[in-house]
Amino acid sequence: MRSAASITPDWLFQVLGVERPDEGGIVELHGTPFVMRGGLLRAERYAHAQSAQGQTAETFGFKWGRRETFESQASRARMRKWLVERYGDVARATWWREYAEPPLVLDAGCGAALSALELLGPIVPRIRYVGVDISSAVDVAAARFAERGLPGAFLQADITEPPFASGSINVIFSEGVLHHTDSTGTALKRLADLLPPGGRFLFYVYRRKGPIREFTDDYVRERIGALDPENAWRAIMPITRLGKALGELDCELDVEEPIELLGIPAGRISVQRFFYWHVLKAFYRPDLTVEEMNHINYDWFAPANAHRQSPEEVRRWCEEAGLELERESIQPAGITIVARKREPRPL
Numbered sequence: 001m002r003s004a005a006s007i008t009p010d011w012l013f014q015v016l017g018v019e020r021p022d023e024g025g026i027v028e029l030h031g032t033p034f035v036m037r038g039g040l041l042r043a044e045r046y047a048h049a050q051s052a053q054g055q056t057a058e059t060f061g062f063k064w065g066r067r068e069t070f071e072s073q074a075s076r077a078r079m080r081k082w083l084v085e086r087y088g089d090v091a092r093a094t095w096w097r098e099y100a101e102p103p104l105v106l107d108a109g110c111g112a113a114l115s116a117l118e119l120l121g122p123i124v125p126r127i128r129y130v131g132v133d134i135s136s137a138v139d140v141a142a143a144r145f146a147e148r149g150l151p152g153a154f155l156q157a158d159i160t161e162p163p164f165a166s167g168s169i170n171v172i173f174s175e176g177v178l179h180h181t182d183s184t185g186t187a188l189k190r191l192a193d194l195l196p197p198g199g200r201f202l203f204y205v206y207r208r209k210g211p212i213r214e215f216t217d218d219y220v221r222e223r224i225g226a227l228d229p230e231n232a233w234r235a236i237m238p239i240t241r242l243g244k245a246l247g248e249l250d251c252e253l254d255v256e257e258p259i260e261l262l263g264i265p266a267g268r269i270s271v272q273r274f275f276y277w278h279v280l281k282a283f284y285r286p287d288l289t290v291e292e293m294n295h296i297n298y299d300w301f302a303p304a305n306a307h308r309q310s311p312e313e314v315r316r317w318c319e320e321a322g323l324e325l326e327r328e329s330i331q332p333a334g335i336t337i338v339a340r341k342r343e344p345r346p347l
Contacts (some may be wrong), residue, residue: 007039011128012153015104016163029163034155040142042156043163052304053158055225056180057135059302062229064112064137069295074287080118083175086329086336087202091122098198103170107131108159108191109177113141116173117148124150127171134158160187167196174203176334179307185317192321195341201323204336208308209277210263216280220301232302233294239301240294243282246272277332311335 013020018027021036026044028034034041063069070076084090096103107116110131117124124145129152131141138156145152157163159174160181172191181187184205192201208214220239224232251271258266264278272284283296300306311328314335318325323339330336 008036008041009151009153012130012155015128015130015168017165030161030165032157032161032163034157034163038139040138040154040156043158043161053134053182056303056305059229059232059298059304060111060133060180061135061137062233063295063298063302064135064140066291066295067112067140069291070112070114072289072292074285075292076114076118078285078288079114083115083119086204086331087119087338088327090119090202095200096123099170102126102128104128104168105130105171105173106162106164106169106191106194108162108172108174109133109180110141110154111135111137111177113144113152115175117144117150119175120173124152129153130155132157132159132162160190162191162194164194166193167199169194170196170199172199172201172203174201176204176206178203179205179309180303180305182305184307184309185313185320188317189321192323192341197341197343199341200326201321201339201341202337204334205314206306206308207330207332207334208310209332212262213278213280214308217301217306220280221304221306224301225304229302233298236297236301237290237294239280239282240290240297243272243276243284243293243297244290246275246282247284247286309335 010020016029018029021027023036026033026035027041033044035044105120105127107113107129110116110133113131116129116131131138131152131154133141133156138154142152142154155163159177172195174191178184178187188203195201224235227235249271252268253271253274254268255264255266258264262278276282281297281300283293285293311330314337315325318337318339322342322344324342325337325339327338328336
């Protein structure tokens, strides 16, 4: 008997417009062959392992496979708080009433579905959730849904080649994923095409930092890029321990005036946070284990594709994709958007 995690619901095949294939069977979706393997449809054409996208997929498959580094109550509570701070309480948003029941929701780059379960958890039973990821993390996401007795459908595919018809998705959620493709702007526009007028796109992308932080981030990323995921995880661990040591100093410094040349604002800030924001990402939270903090640092440093962008770039891409901003949260770490697809403008 197949486990719940391996069963793809019938409604997904109705959405895709194909018959359910047997295990090992192949169907073609928008020109891409998909094979049914382990109860999930998987694109047969993946990014080449030596490409930036291939390396990024391998990195995230490894990271999300280490469930002990993000499953604790403290890790999930931290994620939930951060998501609601940026997106608002999406599960209670009144705009869900605009869609016929049950709305079709695409989690583009679902990973282990950590963000989706924390932000959308209460309404998952009332939506048609589809998690798509290029990496093996999609199996972890399916398992986590099954363990909670929650409905969901999962596909292993590249989000820049989505196997859905234009205008077929009501809501797209993409938390920290678009910048891990070959082109953030291209990924955003391709996904936005899946929305009909009135559809919504919720996403978060990295924001460009000051020059020292940008240099050191890229330097570390380049140095570990040739390592396999296990060795990259180990190589980052000393950075994580440094962040912990800085955090445990529990002291502040006073930047008396802004250092505009380096993008450093004036004000009091903890030594750890000053180092974190302006020198090198070395995450610290006292309620997390070193392994959990390393998970967060690894997420930043390990992927070859990790583009950073400005708010102006993101706004321009949204305009070009026909998206009207309803909520914009700009933080030092990144840019969070809730946008609505507008009606096509008359020619």
